[in-house]
Amino acid sequence: MLCDVKDEPVRRRLLGEATRLFAERGFEGASVQEIVLAAGVTKGAMYHYFDSKDDLLHEIYGRVLRLQMERLTEIADGPGTVAERLHAAAADVIETTTANLDDSKIFFRSMHLLAPATRKTVRAERRRYHERFRDLVIEGQREGVFSDRVPAELVVDYFFGSVHHLGTWYHTDGPLTGAQVGKHFADLLLTSLGAGHVGE
Amino acid sequence: MLCDVKDEPVRRRLLGEATRLFAERGFEGASVQEIVLAAGVTKGAMYHYFDSKDDLLHEIYGRVLRLQMERLTEIADGPGTVAERLHAAAADVIETTTANLDDSKIFFRSMHLLAPATRKTVRAERRRYHERFRDLVIEGQREGVFSDRVPAELVVDYFFGSVHHLGTWYHTDGPLTGAQVGKHFADLLLTSLGAGHVGE
Amino acid sequence: MLCDVKDEPVRRRLLGEATRLFAERGFEGASVQEIVLAAGVTKGAMYHYFDSKDDLLHEIYGRVLRLQMERLTEIADGPGTVAERLHAAAADVIETTTANLDDSKIFFRSMHLLAPATRKTVRAERRRYHERFRDLVIEGQREGVFSDRVPAELVVDYFFGSVHHLGTWYHTDGPLTGAQVGKHFADLLLTSLGAGHVGE
Amino acid sequence: MLCDVKDEPVRRRLLGEATRLFAERGFEGASVQEIVLAAGVTKGAMYHYFDSKDDLLHEIYGRVLRLQMERLTEIADGPGTVAERLHAAAADVIETTTANLDDSKIFFRSMHLLAPATRKTVRAERRRYHERFRDLVIEGQREGVFSDRVPAELVVDYFFGSVHHLGTWYHTDGPLTGAQVGKHFADLLLTSLGAGHVGE
DNA sequence: AATGAATGAGCCTTCATTCAT
DNA sequence: AATGAATGAAGGCTCATTCAT
Numbered sequence: 001m002l003c004d005v006k007d008e009p010v011r012r013r014l015l016g017e018a019t020r021l022f023a024e025r026g027f028e029g030a031s032v033q034e035i036v037l038a039a040g041v042t043k044g045a046m047y048h049y050f051d052s053k054d055d056l057l058h059e060i061y062g063r064v065l066r067l068q069m070e071r072l073t074e075i076a077d078g079p080g081t082v083a084e085r086l087h088a089a090a091a092d093v094i095e096t097t098t099a100n101l102d103d104s105k106i107f108f109r110s111m112h113l114l115a116p117a118t119r120k121t122v123r124a125e126r127r128r129y130h131e132r133f134r135d136l137v138i139e140g141q142r143e144g145v146f147s148d149r150v151p152a153e154l155v156v157d158y159f160f161g162s163v164h165h166l167g168t169w170y171h172t173d174g175p176l177t178g179a180q181v182g183k184h185f186a187d188l189l190l191t192s193l194g195a196g197h198v199g200e
Numbered sequence: 201m202l203c204d205v206k207d208e209p210v211r212r213r214l215l216g217e218a219t220r221l222f223a224e225r226g227f228e229g230a231s232v233q234e235i236v237l238a239a240g241v242t243k244g245a246m247y248h249y250f251d252s253k254d255d256l257l258h259e260i261y262g263r264v265l266r267l268q269m270e271r272l273t274e275i276a277d278g279p280g281t282v283a284e285r286l287h288a289a290a291a292d293v294i295e296t297t298t299a300n301l302d303d304s305k306i307f308f309r310s311m312h313l314l315a316p317a318t319r320k321t322v323r324a325e326r327r328r329y330h331e332r333f334r335d336l337v338i339e340g341q342r343e344g345v346f347s348d349r350v351p352a353e354l355v356v357d358y359f360f361g362s363v364h365h366l367g368t369w370y371h372t373d374g375p376l377t378g379a380q381v382g383k384h385f386a387d388l389l390l391t392s393l394g395a396g397h398v399g400e
Numbered sequence: 401m402l403c404d405v406k407d408e409p410v411r412r413r414l415l416g417e418a419t420r421l422f423a424e425r426g427f428e429g430a431s432v433q434e435i436v437l438a439a440g441v442t443k444g445a446m447y448h449y450f451d452s453k454d455d456l457l458h459e460i461y462g463r464v465l466r467l468q469m470e471r472l473t474e475i476a477d478g479p480g481t482v483a484e485r486l487h488a489a490a491a492d493v494i495e496t497t498t499a500n501l502d503d504s505k506i507f508f509r510s511m512h513l514l515a516p517a518t519r520k521t522v523r524a525e526r527r528r529y530h531e532r533f534r535d536l537v538i539e540g541q542r543e544g545v546f547s548d549r550v551p552a553e554l555v556v557d558y559f560f561g562s563v564h565h566l567g568t569w570y571h572t573d574g575p576l577t578g579a580q581v582g583k584h585f586a587d588l589l590l591t592s593l594g595a596g597h598v599g600e
Numbered sequence: 601m602l603c604d605v606k607d608e609p610v611r612r613r614l615l616g617e618a619t620r621l622f623a624e625r626g627f628e629g630a631s632v633q634e635i636v637l638a639a640g641v642t643k644g645a646m647y648h649y650f651d652s653k654d655d656l657l658h659e660i661y662g663r664v665l666r667l668q669m670e671r672l673t674e675i676a677d678g679p680g681t682v683a684e685r686l687h688a689a690a691a692d693v694i695e696t697t698t699a700n701l702d703d704s705k706i707f708f709r710s711m712h713l714l715a716p717a718t719r720k721t722v723r724a725e726r727r728r729y730h731e732r733f734r735d736l737v738i739e740g741q742r743e744g745v746f747s748d749r750v751p752a753e754l755v756v757d758y759f760f761g762s763v764h765h766l767g768t769w770y771h772t773d774g775p776l777t778g779a780q781v782g783k784h785f786a787d788l789l790l791t792s793l794g795a796g797h798v799g800e
Numbered sequence: 801a802a803t804g805a806a807t808g809a810g811c812c813t814t815c816a817t818t819c820a821t
Numbered sequence: 822a823a824t825g826a827a828t829g830a831a832g833g834c835t836c837a838t839t840c841a842t
Contacts, residue, residue, distance in 0.1 A: 010805085026312050028228035032833060043834075044807050053833065108368065109309050112226055147391075150384045154376075158388050161365030162358045168308065169357050176354075184350045188358050191347075192392035210822090232816060243817085244824050253816065410826085426712050428628035432812060443813080444828050453812065508768065509709050512626055547791075550784045554776075557769050558762045558788050565761030568708065576754075584750045588758050591747075592792035610801090632837060643838085644803045653837065 011049045013039045018056045023102035027057055027110040057110060058118050064103045065125045071096060072132055082140040083195045090189050091182035097166050098178030105167035130156055147194035159189050211249045213239045218256045223302035227257055227310040258318050264303045265325045272332055282340040283395045290389050291382035297366050298378030305367035330356055347394035359389050411449045413439045418456045423502035427457055427510040457510060458518050464503045465525045472532055482540040483595045490589050491582035497566050498578030505567035530556055547594035559589050611649045613639045618656045623702035627657055627710040658718050664703045665725045672732055682740040683795045690789050691782035697766050698778030705767035730756055747794035759789050
């Protein structure tokens with residue numbers, strides 16, 4: 001074994017290829033055979049690192065959830081007015097999502113294919129994430145900075161639709177960078193909440 | 201397909217059960233056996249009415265696309281200011297989607313599973329639909345009624361995310377009716393375009 | 401379909417080859433692939449007639465249990481003294497077993513491989529069979545024809561060991577016919593019960 | 601195997617757990633992984649002490665055969681009348697078997713799974729054991745103490761069925777001790793040979 | 801003496817689809 | 822218009838075993 005370093009190349013490679021193939025063909029459309037072939041190992045190796053094909057999917061969900069929660073928490077708990085923080089959080093989740101478009105495609109498309117227990121865990125984690133985001137909206141509404149004509153919960157469902165949707169239309173080599181789309185979408189969100197212009 | 205008769209109970213039932221099962225378990229998760237069992241017929245009957253399992257899915261896409269395009273055209277080409285028409289179209293697509301939630305779940309979740317040729321057709325049809333919607337936004341921006349800070353194309357991508365997303369969180373027996381959600385989301389859209397209050 | 405006759409050749413052939421191969425290599429040692437190959441059909445055909453490999457085994461158990469119970473009932477409820485009936489039943493089960501040696505090999509060797517629910521059913525059926533046999537012994541003991549030094553239950557366990565064991569040593573092309581072995585074993589049983597000479 | 605040391609805890613533990621698991625789930629149903637896990641070692645360790653999974657099974661057979669041959673030889677070559685010695689040998693093999701029920705279950709259930717060469721060796725050893733037992737019967741028949749109506753060979757096959765069968769019905773926590781069953785079965789054997797009452 | 805990552809063959813099962821009837 | 826037996830390919834997964842360390 002050459003790797004004393006903490007990263008396990010085989011495991012890492014398997015996860016990478018699985019992500020790519022699940023995004024490309026769907027979870028059920030990508031066979032374990034294809035994944036291990038792409039990763040240059042055998043099935044046995046895959047089953048040494050992962051319990052099942054489902055486990056592979058679960059790991060992908062875990063990675064996404066962890067990353068996004070970390071970023072949201074850092075921004076939401078950081079400095080700035082609530083409008084600035086909500087704008088930053090919205091722009092950031094859009095940009096992060098465009099930077100990991102495969103993860104996003106898998107996320108919303110394959111939730112129903114997870115084993116029930118796993119799905120429950122993922123949904124709970126996702127709900128916590130949504131709630132943290134929603135709390136930002138509520139905070140602004142309480143301060144009177146945001147309109148409360150539409151319930152905060154619904155605003156979040158509305159906005160995250162656009163995140164969800166990115167996988168359907170966004171292309172890395174398209175006319176707009178992820179950051180640009182993020183800025184625009186965050187603007188739309190803030191405007192729809194009746195907040196004035198935010199940012200530089 | 202040889203049948204011109206509108207009322208084809210077997211065909212209808214097959215399509216209905218397929219829609220339900222595809223939404224419930226995903227296209228690949230629902231077997232032809234399960235579908236024909238639920239419809240109370242045999243496999244032979246299904247293959248008499250449909251060319252393949254893929255054809256079943258294609259029909260569902262066709263039905264959704266046809267219905268939504270009809271409704272959009274009627275509203276967009278109808279009377280009223282552009283703000284009123286955009287608001288109505290937005291509210292209507294939300295309400296129609298909540299009323300046919302299974303169709304919506306299937307639509308966004310299974311696109312990648314269609315045979316390439318079919319997928320191409322569906323995408324083209326969908327693009328036409330988006331363009332008609334986008335034209336309404338452009339029309340408003342030209343008139344100076346809507347802000348043009350965010351490109352019309354992007355506004356449409358932003359908004360349709362929320363439609364796409366409905367299948368993930370909306371429940372018929374939840375606290376809000378589809379019409380209420382439609383009104384709220386249309387409000388958010390119009391507000392984000394800087395349009396004043398549009399209402400009944 | 402050429403078969404209007406009630407026997408289904410494919411199903412029958414599958415069961416026959418499965419019996420042969422399970423006896424030869426054990427249930428786990430014989431693959432479905434080998435069975436269908438021997439039967440000259442494909443796996444799909446097998447799964448059309450049987451739910452699983454386990455189901456195949458279950459059917460074999462059912463066949464044996466049904467046959468033996470029928471024969472025992474007919475003899476036990478028939479005419480003759482209790483000694484004659486016990487002798488006849490004992491000789492018959494030995495002869496029937498030698499005539500279906502593969503069934504017997506499978507029966508005692510694979511019980512532990514049945515699905516728990518199936519195993520329970522088989523055991524219950526087997527117990528009923530044993531009880532009917534035991535009742536004959538008890539009947540003779542009550543009449544004073546058989547010694548009651550050894551409990552009837554234990555006599556049955558003792559005797560059925562010899563049935564069980566046949567698969568281990570008996571060969572169709574050996575020096576003794578099944579009928580001869582049956583006569584000898586029935587004699588040993590009756591003698592061990594202290595009954596005088598029975599039969600012609 | 602390089603180790604002459606008698607006390608090899610790891611090897612011993614592996615054999616013990618293998619015996620338990622083979623009896624519980626069958627040879628093919630118990631995986632090497634399960635065995636090493638139960639023994640608290642790793643696969644590497646197992647393959648250090650045993651050549652293969654088959655070797656593990658072979659060792660179990662060897663242990664049983666060695667033990668039973670030793671006991672039989674001691675009794676058969678010991679003092680007492682032939683009736684006494686046969687009774688003692690029969691009772692002893694029953695009692696020894698109930699005391700090592702797992703070994704017995706494995707013995708008769710897994711013979712067909714041994715590698716052909718190994719199986720041949722085991723069968724030869726078993727045959728020698730049977731022959732020594734049979735010689736006792738012949739000795740008694742020659743002396744005129746036992747009836748020779750049934751060939752000695754067949755008497756042995758008859759009796760060893762009951763030994764074989766113990767694994768199917770005997771339970772340590774049942775109403776009878778192994779010694780009691782041994783006494784009863786030995787009585788049945790002797791009686792069936794027409795020998796008068798033997799023993800205290 | 802012992803590890804554990806990796807192999808590769810094989811296993812049971814599922815499934816969309818076909819075709820004679 | 823409809824049946825249902827049969828196909829054939831592929832799928833996820835398990836397992837005994839090896840080998841560098």
